[in-house]
Amino acid sequence: MTGYSLKLNKSHKWHLMATDGTEEWLKGLASIMRLKESAEGRGQRLIFFRKGRIGKEYRRPPDGWGIKDFKSMRFWQHKEAPYILCEIDEKDGYELDIIRMFYALHPVYDTIKESGGMPLHAALVRYKEAGILLAGAGGTGKSTSCQRLPRGWQVLCDDEVLVVRDGRDRYFAHPFPTWSDYLWRRAENRWDVQRATPLKALFFLEQAKKDEVKPLTKNEAVSFITESTMEVSRRDLRYLSGEEQRISKARLFHNACGLAGSMPSFILQTTISGKFWVLLEEVLSKDV
Amino acid sequence: MQHTDRPIANPTIVLREEFDEWALLFDPDTAEVFGLNPVSVFIWKKLDGKHTADDILGDLKKSCDGVPDDAKNHVEDFMQSLVEKGFAGYEVKRG
Numbered sequence: 001m002t003g004y005s006l007k008l009n010k011s012h013k014w015h016l017m018a019t020d021g022t023e024e025w026l027k028g029l030a031s032i033m034r035l036k037e038s039a040e041g042r043g044q045r046l047i048f049f050r051k052g053r054i055g056k057e058y059r060r061p062p063d064g065w066g067i068k069d070f071k072s073m074r075f076w077q078h079k080e081a082p083y084i085l086c087e088i089d090e091k092d093g094y095e096l097d098i099i100r101m102f103y104a105l106h107p108v109y110d111t112i113k114e115s116g117g118m119p120l121h122a123a124l125v126r127y128k129e130a131g132i133l134l135a136g137a138g139g140t141g142k143s144t145s146c147q148r149l150p151r152g153w154q155v156l157c158d159d160e161v162l163v164v165r166d167g168r169d170r171y172f173a174h175p176f177p178t179w180s181d182y183l184w185r186r187a188e189n190r191w192d193v194q195r196a197t198p199l200k201a202l203f204f205l206e207q208a209k210k211d212e213v214k215p216l217t218k219n220e221a222v223s224f225i226t227e228s229t230m231e232v233s234r235r236d237l238r239y240l241s242g243e244e245q246r247i248s249k250a251r252l253f254h255n256a257c258g259l260a261g262s263m264p265s266f267i268l269q270t271t272i273s274g275k276f277w278v279l280l281e282e283v284l285s286k287d288v
Numbered sequence: 289m290q291h292t293d294r295p296i297a298n299p300t301i302v303l304r305e306e307f308d309e310w311a312l313l314f315d316p317d318t319a320e321v322f323g324l325n326p327v328s329v330f331i332w333k334k335l336d337g338k339h340t341a342d343d344i345l346g347d348l349k350k351s352c353d354g355v356p357d358d359a360k361n362h363v364e365d366f367m368q369s370l371v372e373k374g375f376a377g378y379e380v381k382r383g
Contacts, residue, residue: 217307218306219307219323223321250316253314253316
């Protein structure tokens with residue numbers, strides 16, 4: 001059985017395994033996320049099957065399985081089973097394959113959420129080993145700002161970041177794929193999702209007439225962080241029941257409070273031609 | 289349909305007291321976040337279906353110094369804003 005390992009921080013590990021009929025699809029996902037093929041190792045096992053092909057040997061015990069239905073993909077989980085079964089419909093097509101890829105990561109997001117992390121609609125950039133997020137809804141200038149950063153700055157992704165909290169309440173940012181690039185433009189980018197960057201500050205983008213950085217209070221930061229995580233999380237949440245959605249959103253809110261309390265957040269107002277990165281460097285130089 | 293004058297906090301709303309003496313309310317249905325100052329937190333905790341606005345104002349005056357003369361209007365306005373947002377409601381009177 002073909003398998004790929006996924007590690008986010010030392011304590012979060014998964015082993016993604018393909019069965020007959022899912023090998024090429026999983027290989028595509030692994031390629032986009034730069035996952036390496038590996039023999040079965042430690043961590044939560046996610047086993048992918050085509051619809052109707054989950055063998056009886058995996059459905060043990062036979063009863064008590066919880067099912068999450070994401071239309072063209074379903075997750076089967078049981079508290080006594082050491083793996084999660086991921087059932088994919090037979091109908092193929094490029095767009096469906098890409099959509100299934102981001103839904104396939106639902107168990108990963110769930111685990112990260114349970115430990116205090118969350119996905120954010122943000123770019124991840126790095127300056128002298130420090131990671132900062134440039135967050136904002138579509139059209140606020142994440143991609144443009146990333147393209148304008150000078151030498152000395154490194155852009156790790158420009159759309160989605162998975163923030164992971166470790167056992168010592170430190171936060172690390174992982175670049176995740178811009179799935180829309182694949183859906184709308186059939187791009188061939190790759191993201192090293194396992195690369196962790198220590199997170200130092202959050203900046204929420206606004207277009208303005210003057211480049212400026214304005215600190216946010218902790219309470220204000222919670223509001224911005226919650227909005228950002230909901231922008232990403234909605235695509236999964238809509239397939240859950242009303243009660244499951246409330247529980248999941250409340251968890252994300254609490255995680256946003258944790259993140260806001262741990263590091264500084266700012267509004268970053270940018271102009272088309274200003275050198276906003278100078279303001280970012282000043283903030284980082286103050287040993288945040 | 290008549291309702292009581294003792295509002296009840298929506299049980300699905302999450303209260304988080306974290307930073308300084310301020311707090312946040314979170315509505316998991318809409319994902320809306322609402323900031324509360326210390327006085328608003330005090331009022332929110334009294335929304336148990338047993339306190340009228342006058343009761344809450346009385347408790348506020350016992351707990352805090354310098355409560356202004358027009359505080360009742362502020363308390364009522366705040367309670368009404370919570371009801372309008374769906375963060376609180378009133379029990380319907382029977383009979």
